[in-house]
Amino acid sequence: xxxxxxxxxxxxxxxxxxxxxxxxxxxxxxxxxxxxxxxxxxxxxxxxxxxxxxxxxxxxxxxxxxxxxxxxxxxxxxxxxxxxxxxxxxxxxxxxxxxxxxxxxxxxxxxxxxxxxxxxxxxxxxxxxxxxxxxxxx
Amino acid sequence: xxxxxxxxxxxxxxxxxxxxxxxxxxxxxxxxxxxxxxxxxxxxxxxxxxxxxxxxxxxxxxxxxxxxxxxxxxxxxxxxxxxxxxxxxxxxxxxxxxxxxxxxxxxxxxxxxxxxxxxxxxxxxxxxxxxxxxxxxx
DNA sequence: AAAATAAACGCAACTATGTTGCAATTAAGG
DNA sequence: CCTTAATTGCAACATAGTTGCGTTTATTTT
Ligand SMILES: [Mn+2]
Ligand SMILES: [Mn+2]
Ligand SMILES: [Zn+2]
Ligand SMILES: [Zn+2]
Numbered sequence: 607x608x609x610x611x612x613x614x615x616x617x618x619x620x621x622x623x624x625x626x627x628x629x630x631x632x633x634x635x636x637x638x639x640x641x642x643x644x645x646x647x648x649x650x651x652x653x654x655x656x657x658x659x660x661x662x663x664x665x666x667x668x669x670x671x672x673x674x675x676x677x678x679x680x681x682x683x684x685x686x687x688x689x690x691x692x693x694x695x696x697x698x699x700x701x702x703x704x705x706x707x708x709x710x711x712x713x714x715x716x717x718x719x720x721x722x723x724x725x726x727x728x729x730x731x732x733x734x735x736x737x738x739x740x741x742x743x744x
Numbered sequence: 745x746x747x748x749x750x751x752x753x754x755x756x757x758x759x760x761x762x763x764x765x766x767x768x769x770x771x772x773x774x775x776x777x778x779x780x781x782x783x784x785x786x787x788x789x790x791x792x793x794x795x796x797x798x799x800x801x802x803x804x805x806x807x808x809x810x811x812x813x814x815x816x817x818x819x820x821x822x823x824x825x826x827x828x829x830x831x832x833x834x835x836x837x838x839x840x841x842x843x844x845x846x847x848x849x850x851x852x853x854x855x856x857x858x859x860x861x862x863x864x865x866x867x868x869x870x871x872x873x874x875x876x877x878x879x880x881x882x
Numbered sequence: 883a884a885a886a887t888a889a890a891c892g893c894a895a896c897t898a899t900g901t902t903g904c905a906a907t908t909a910a911g912g
Numbered sequence: 913c914c915t916t917a918a919t920t921g922c923a924a925c926a927t928a929g930t931t932g933c934g935t936t937t938a939t940t941t942t
Contacts, residue, residue, distance in 0.1 A: 618939095628890090657931090701862075722839065723854070724854065727876055730875055731874070732875075734860065735870070737871075738867040761918060763920085796919085796920055799920080800920095
Protein backbone atom coordinates (compact mmCIF):
# COMPACT_ATOMS: atom_id res chain seq x y z
CA UNK A 607 0.00 0.00 0.00
CA UNK A 608 1.52 3.32 -1.02
CA UNK A 609 1.77 6.31 1.26
CA UNK A 610 -1.08 8.24 -0.33
CA UNK A 611 -3.50 5.35 0.19
CA UNK A 612 -2.31 5.13 3.76
CA UNK A 613 -2.97 8.81 4.38
CA UNK A 614 -6.39 8.54 2.76
CA UNK A 615 -7.30 5.72 5.12
CA UNK A 616 -5.92 7.65 8.07
CA UNK A 617 -7.96 10.74 7.25
CA UNK A 618 -11.18 8.76 6.76
CA UNK A 619 -10.56 6.98 10.03
CA UNK A 620 -10.69 10.38 11.75
CA UNK A 621 -13.83 11.41 9.81
CA UNK A 622 -11.93 13.79 7.61
CA UNK A 623 -12.32 13.95 3.84
CA UNK A 624 -9.22 12.86 1.99
CA UNK A 625 -8.79 15.97 -0.12
CA UNK A 626 -5.77 16.73 -2.31
CA UNK A 627 -4.77 19.61 -0.03
CA UNK A 628 -4.71 17.44 3.05
CA UNK A 629 -2.80 14.68 1.31
CA UNK A 630 -0.29 17.23 0.10
CA UNK A 631 0.18 18.73 3.55
CA UNK A 632 0.63 15.32 5.11
CA UNK A 633 3.20 14.30 2.54
CA UNK A 634 5.12 17.52 3.21
CA UNK A 635 5.13 16.93 6.96
CA UNK A 636 5.88 13.21 6.68
CA UNK A 637 8.68 13.58 4.14
CA UNK A 638 10.54 16.18 6.16
CA UNK A 639 13.41 14.47 7.95
CA UNK A 640 12.62 16.18 11.25
CA UNK A 641 9.85 18.32 12.70
CA UNK A 642 8.99 20.89 10.08
CA UNK A 643 8.79 24.60 10.94
CA UNK A 644 5.67 26.49 9.95
CA UNK A 645 7.60 28.76 7.60
CA UNK A 646 8.91 25.73 5.74
CA UNK A 647 5.38 24.42 5.28
CA UNK A 648 4.45 27.80 3.86
CA UNK A 649 7.36 27.69 1.44
CA UNK A 650 6.47 24.27 0.17
CA UNK A 651 2.75 25.03 0.02
CA UNK A 652 2.76 28.63 -1.15
CA UNK A 653 -0.16 27.84 -3.46
CA UNK A 654 -2.35 27.16 -0.40
CA UNK A 655 -4.57 29.93 0.80
CA UNK A 656 -3.41 31.16 4.21
CA UNK A 657 -6.71 30.25 5.81
CA UNK A 658 -6.78 26.84 4.18
CA UNK A 659 -3.34 26.07 5.56
CA UNK A 660 -4.48 27.25 8.97
CA UNK A 661 -7.61 25.14 8.89
CA UNK A 662 -5.89 22.12 7.44
CA UNK A 663 -3.22 22.18 10.14
CA UNK A 664 -5.92 22.52 12.79
CA UNK A 665 -7.88 19.62 11.36
CA UNK A 666 -4.77 17.42 11.42
CA UNK A 667 -3.94 18.48 14.97
CA UNK A 668 -7.50 17.93 16.08
CA UNK A 669 -7.60 14.54 14.40
CA UNK A 670 -4.47 13.43 16.21
CA UNK A 671 -2.60 13.03 12.93
CA UNK A 672 0.10 15.60 13.53
CA UNK A 673 1.32 17.32 16.68
CA UNK A 674 3.12 20.50 17.58
CA UNK A 675 6.74 20.27 18.59
CA UNK A 676 7.33 23.83 19.67
CA UNK A 677 10.49 24.44 21.59
CA UNK A 678 11.18 27.69 23.49
CA UNK A 679 8.29 29.63 22.05
CA UNK A 680 9.86 30.80 18.83
CA UNK A 681 8.62 29.18 15.65
CA UNK A 682 6.10 26.37 15.80
CA UNK A 683 7.21 23.01 14.47
CA UNK A 684 4.98 20.16 13.33
CA UNK A 685 5.55 16.41 13.20
CA UNK A 686 3.53 13.31 12.44
CA UNK A 687 2.01 11.48 15.37
CA UNK A 688 3.47 8.02 15.65
CA UNK A 689 1.19 6.67 18.32
CA UNK A 690 -2.57 6.71 18.18
CA UNK A 691 -3.59 10.19 19.21
CA UNK A 692 -6.76 12.23 19.42
CA UNK A 693 -7.45 15.90 19.90
CA UNK A 694 -7.85 15.51 23.64
CA UNK A 695 -5.05 13.07 24.10
CA UNK A 696 -1.76 13.18 22.33
CA UNK A 697 -0.05 10.12 23.78
CA UNK A 698 3.53 11.06 23.23
CA UNK A 699 6.15 9.35 25.27
CA UNK A 700 8.95 11.11 23.48
CA UNK A 701 10.71 14.42 24.03
CA UNK A 702 11.46 17.22 21.61
CA UNK A 703 15.03 18.16 20.94
CA UNK A 704 16.12 21.36 19.27
CA UNK A 705 19.65 21.89 18.06
CA UNK A 706 20.68 25.46 18.88
CA UNK A 707 23.14 25.34 15.98
CA UNK A 708 21.15 24.04 13.01
CA UNK A 709 17.75 24.78 14.57
CA UNK A 710 16.53 21.31 13.67
CA UNK A 711 13.79 19.97 15.91
CA UNK A 712 13.25 16.25 16.28
CA UNK A 713 11.12 13.80 18.21
CA UNK A 714 13.36 11.63 20.36
CA UNK A 715 12.43 8.49 22.25
CA UNK A 716 14.06 8.32 25.64
CA UNK A 717 15.01 4.98 27.10
CA UNK A 718 14.74 5.79 30.79
CA UNK A 719 11.15 6.69 31.67
CA UNK A 720 10.73 10.22 33.00
CA UNK A 721 9.25 10.31 36.48
CA UNK A 722 7.88 13.59 37.65
CA UNK A 723 5.97 13.95 40.86
CA UNK A 724 4.33 17.05 42.25
CA UNK A 725 2.68 16.80 45.66
CA UNK A 726 -1.13 17.24 45.83
CA UNK A 727 -1.45 17.46 42.09
CA UNK A 728 -2.91 15.17 39.45
CA UNK A 729 -0.57 15.05 36.49
CA UNK A 730 -2.25 14.52 33.14
CA UNK A 731 0.51 15.32 30.71
CA UNK A 732 4.23 16.06 30.67
CA UNK A 733 5.95 17.84 27.82
CA UNK A 734 9.70 17.97 27.68
CA UNK A 735 11.66 20.27 25.45
CA UNK A 736 15.38 19.75 25.29
CA UNK A 737 17.83 22.03 23.56
CA UNK A 738 21.51 21.64 22.86
CA UNK A 739 23.80 20.57 20.04
CA UNK A 740 22.93 17.71 17.74
CA UNK A 741 25.15 14.93 16.47
CA UNK A 742 25.83 16.64 13.14
CA UNK A 743 26.72 19.98 14.73
CA UNK A 744 29.07 18.78 17.48
CA UNK B 745 14.72 47.25 52.48
CA UNK B 746 11.35 47.59 50.77
CA UNK B 747 10.47 45.85 47.55
CA UNK B 748 10.79 48.93 45.35
CA UNK B 749 14.32 49.58 46.53
CA UNK B 750 15.10 45.96 45.87
CA UNK B 751 13.79 46.14 42.31
CA UNK B 752 15.70 49.35 41.71
CA UNK B 753 18.92 47.68 42.77
CA UNK B 754 18.10 44.63 40.66
CA UNK B 755 17.52 46.73 37.55
CA UNK B 756 20.70 48.73 38.02
CA UNK B 757 22.63 45.54 38.53
CA UNK B 758 21.56 44.49 35.03
CA UNK B 759 22.42 47.93 33.59
CA UNK B 760 18.82 48.93 33.22
CA UNK B 761 17.42 52.26 34.35
CA UNK B 762 15.00 51.95 37.23
CA UNK B 763 12.09 53.76 35.61
CA UNK B 764 8.57 53.96 37.09
CA UNK B 765 7.24 51.77 34.26
CA UNK B 766 9.69 49.01 34.95
CA UNK B 767 9.13 49.13 38.69
CA UNK B 768 5.40 48.98 38.08
CA UNK B 769 5.68 45.99 35.75
CA UNK B 770 7.91 44.16 38.18
CA UNK B 771 5.55 44.76 41.06
CA UNK B 772 2.67 43.43 38.96
CA UNK B 773 4.56 40.27 38.06
CA UNK B 774 5.97 39.75 41.54
CA UNK B 775 2.70 40.35 43.37
CA UNK B 776 0.77 37.86 41.27
CA UNK B 777 0.41 34.63 43.22
CA UNK B 778 1.44 32.48 40.24
CA UNK B 779 2.85 33.00 36.76
CA UNK B 780 0.91 35.89 35.25
CA UNK B 781 -0.64 35.63 31.79
CA UNK B 782 0.11 38.35 29.28
CA UNK B 783 -3.52 39.43 29.09
CA UNK B 784 -3.55 39.98 32.84
CA UNK B 785 -0.49 42.19 32.60
CA UNK B 786 -2.28 44.19 29.94
CA UNK B 787 -5.33 44.58 32.18
CA UNK B 788 -3.32 45.83 35.09
CA UNK B 789 -1.14 48.06 32.94
CA UNK B 790 -3.63 49.37 30.41
CA UNK B 791 -2.07 52.82 30.67
CA UNK B 792 1.16 51.43 29.19
CA UNK B 793 1.70 51.92 25.50
CA UNK B 794 1.61 48.57 23.71
CA UNK B 795 5.17 48.97 22.46
CA UNK B 796 6.43 50.06 25.86
CA UNK B 797 4.97 46.94 27.44
CA UNK B 798 6.56 44.84 24.71
CA UNK B 799 9.95 46.45 25.15
CA UNK B 800 9.79 46.44 28.93
CA UNK B 801 8.99 42.73 29.01
CA UNK B 802 11.83 42.07 26.60
CA UNK B 803 14.26 44.09 28.70
CA UNK B 804 13.27 42.12 31.81
CA UNK B 805 13.60 38.81 29.97
CA UNK B 806 16.91 39.82 28.52
CA UNK B 807 18.18 40.96 31.90
CA UNK B 808 17.29 37.63 33.44
CA UNK B 809 14.80 39.27 35.80
CA UNK B 810 11.69 37.50 34.59
CA UNK B 811 11.18 34.38 32.50
CA UNK B 812 8.48 32.91 30.32
CA UNK B 813 6.45 30.05 31.66
CA UNK B 814 4.50 29.15 28.56
CA UNK B 815 2.73 25.85 28.67
CA UNK B 816 1.24 24.19 25.58
CA UNK B 817 1.60 27.16 23.30
CA UNK B 818 -1.54 29.05 24.20
CA UNK B 819 -1.08 32.23 26.18
CA UNK B 820 2.35 33.26 27.39
CA UNK B 821 2.86 33.45 31.13
CA UNK B 822 5.58 35.36 32.96
CA UNK B 823 7.18 34.83 36.34
CA UNK B 824 10.03 36.29 38.34
CA UNK B 825 13.38 34.56 38.12
CA UNK B 826 14.37 33.19 41.49
CA UNK B 827 17.89 32.13 40.67
CA UNK B 828 20.51 34.34 39.09
CA UNK B 829 19.74 34.37 35.40
CA UNK B 830 20.96 36.14 32.30
CA UNK B 831 19.63 36.46 28.80
CA UNK B 832 21.72 33.55 27.57
CA UNK B 833 21.24 31.40 30.58
CA UNK B 834 18.07 31.06 32.55
CA UNK B 835 19.17 28.62 35.25
CA UNK B 836 15.84 27.18 36.19
CA UNK B 837 15.77 23.88 37.96
CA UNK B 838 12.02 23.97 38.34
CA UNK B 839 9.16 22.84 36.14
CA UNK B 840 6.04 24.68 35.02
CA UNK B 841 2.68 23.30 36.01
CA UNK B 842 -0.59 24.38 34.45
CA UNK B 843 -3.93 23.46 35.95
CA UNK B 844 -6.30 22.52 33.14
CA UNK B 845 -9.21 23.56 35.35
CA UNK B 846 -8.32 27.01 36.69
CA UNK B 847 -5.62 27.65 34.07
CA UNK B 848 -3.21 28.78 36.76
CA UNK B 849 0.45 28.33 35.88
CA UNK B 850 3.04 27.98 38.58
CA UNK B 851 6.74 27.36 38.97
CA UNK B 852 7.27 24.14 40.92
CA UNK B 853 10.48 22.80 42.41
CA UNK B 854 10.84 19.07 41.97
CA UNK B 855 12.63 17.04 44.58
CA UNK B 856 13.92 14.20 42.45
CA UNK B 857 16.32 15.57 39.83
CA UNK B 858 15.21 14.95 36.26
CA UNK B 859 17.71 12.96 34.28
CA UNK B 860 17.38 13.04 30.54
CA UNK B 861 19.91 11.50 28.25
CA UNK B 862 19.97 11.53 24.48
CA UNK B 863 22.75 9.60 22.72
CA UNK B 864 25.28 11.64 20.72
CA UNK B 865 23.82 14.93 21.77
CA UNK B 866 25.02 17.72 24.04
CA UNK B 867 22.16 18.86 26.23
CA UNK B 868 22.23 22.52 27.19
CA UNK B 869 18.78 23.06 28.60
CA UNK B 870 15.70 21.09 29.56
CA UNK B 871 12.27 22.64 29.89
CA UNK B 872 9.45 20.67 31.42
CA UNK B 873 5.83 21.64 31.17
CA UNK B 874 3.39 19.66 33.23
CA UNK B 875 -0.37 19.94 33.02
CA UNK B 876 -3.08 18.44 35.16
CA UNK B 877 -5.31 19.41 38.06
CA UNK B 878 -4.06 21.52 40.93
CA UNK B 879 -4.64 21.10 44.63
CA UNK B 880 -7.47 23.64 44.75
CA UNK B 881 -9.30 22.11 41.78
CA UNK B 882 -9.16 18.45 42.72
C1' DA C 883 -24.02 6.93 -13.14
C1' DA C 884 -26.27 10.88 -11.52
C1' DA C 885 -27.92 13.46 -7.72
C1' DA C 886 -27.79 14.98 -2.96
C1' DT C 887 -25.38 16.62 0.98
C1' DA C 888 -22.24 17.86 4.21
C1' DA C 889 -17.55 19.19 4.31
C1' DA C 890 -13.79 21.79 2.55
C1' DC C 891 -12.01 25.71 0.24
C1' DG C 892 -10.93 30.70 -1.21
C1' DC C 893 -11.71 35.36 -0.41
C1' DA C 894 -12.59 39.35 2.40
C1' DA C 895 -12.37 41.29 6.69
C1' DC C 896 -11.06 41.91 11.27
C1' DT C 897 -8.12 41.10 15.70
C1' DA C 898 -3.92 40.61 18.15
C1' DT C 899 0.99 40.52 18.86
C1' DG C 900 5.53 41.45 17.13
C1' DT C 901 8.73 44.76 15.36
C1' DT C 902 11.15 49.08 13.83
C1' DG C 903 12.14 54.14 13.29
C1' DC C 904 12.06 58.50 15.12
C1' DA C 905 11.23 62.41 17.94
C1' DA C 906 10.35 63.72 22.73
C1' DT C 907 11.14 62.72 27.46
C1' DT C 908 13.68 61.27 31.46
C1' DA C 909 16.96 58.70 34.70
C1' DA C 910 21.68 58.69 36.16
C1' DG C 911 26.09 60.67 36.87
C1' DG C 912 29.14 64.45 37.37
C1' DC D 913 21.98 72.06 37.51
C1' DC D 914 23.65 70.02 33.02
C1' DT D 915 24.73 66.47 29.96
C1' DT D 916 23.95 62.31 27.83
C1' DA D 917 22.43 57.98 26.78
C1' DA D 918 18.50 55.26 27.65
C1' DT D 919 13.64 55.02 27.67
C1' DT D 920 9.08 56.07 26.06
C1' DG D 921 5.04 57.14 22.89
C1' DC D 922 3.38 57.36 18.42
C1' DA D 923 3.01 55.95 13.71
C1' DA D 924 3.60 52.41 10.65
C1' DC D 925 4.21 47.94 8.91
C1' DA D 926 4.40 42.61 9.17
C1' DT D 927 2.46 38.28 10.23
C1' DA D 928 -0.46 34.75 12.50
C1' DG D 929 -4.99 33.78 14.16
C1' DT D 930 -9.88 33.81 13.43
C1' DT D 931 -14.66 34.10 11.44
C1' DG D 932 -18.34 34.47 7.92
C1' DC D 933 -19.98 33.38 3.58
C1' DG D 934 -20.51 31.92 -1.06
C1' DT D 935 -18.50 28.34 -4.11
C1' DT D 936 -16.54 23.96 -4.94
C1' DT D 937 -15.91 19.12 -4.09
C1' DA D 938 -15.49 14.40 -1.74
C1' DT D 939 -18.43 11.02 -0.35
C1' DT D 940 -22.89 9.01 0.17
C1' DT D 941 -27.40 8.01 -1.59
C1' DT D 942 -30.53 7.12 -5.07
MN1 LIG E 1 7.04 14.88 18.68
MN1 LIG F 1 9.27 29.32 36.20
ZN1 LIG G 1 22.33 20.64 14.70
ZN1 LIG H 1 -6.56 24.64 39.40
